[in-house]
Amino acid sequence: MPFCEVAKHQGSLYDGVDASANNSSNNNGIKIFYRTYGHGTKKVLLVIGLAGTHGSWGPQIKGLTGEERSTDDDEKDGMTGVAQSGDNG
Numbered sequence: 132m133p134f135c136e137v138a139k140h141q142g143s144l145y146d147g148v149d150a151s152a153n154n155s156s157n158n159n160g161i162k163i164f165y166r167t168y169g170h171g172t173k174k175v176l177l178v179i180g181l182a183g184t185h186g187s188w189g190p191q192i193k194g195l196t197g198e199e200r201s202t203d204d205d206e207k208d209g210m211t212g213v214a215q216s217g218d219n220g
Contacts, residue, residue, distance in 0.1 A: 167203050169196035 177188050193199055
């Protein structure tokens with residue numbers, strides 16, 4: 132699963148920033164789970180509230196991106212299409 136360390140910029144292929152050049156030890160070991168969907172230039176951040184999980188965003192993600200499967204999963208296992216059994220993402 133992908134994680135983002137708090138107070139550390141996570142570079143991407145699209146922003147031209149080297150994430151390793153922006154180290155920060157001021158994150159107290161805190162990590163935030165995230166998933167990426169779609170391939171467009173516009174970004175939307177969905178923050179879950181009380182008693183929810185990342186799986187709670189399913190209908191909204193499909194409506195916004197037209198996809199049910201995370202692009203992180205595609206990169207990890209080389210698969211596309213319907214999520215595997217037991218996948219909450």
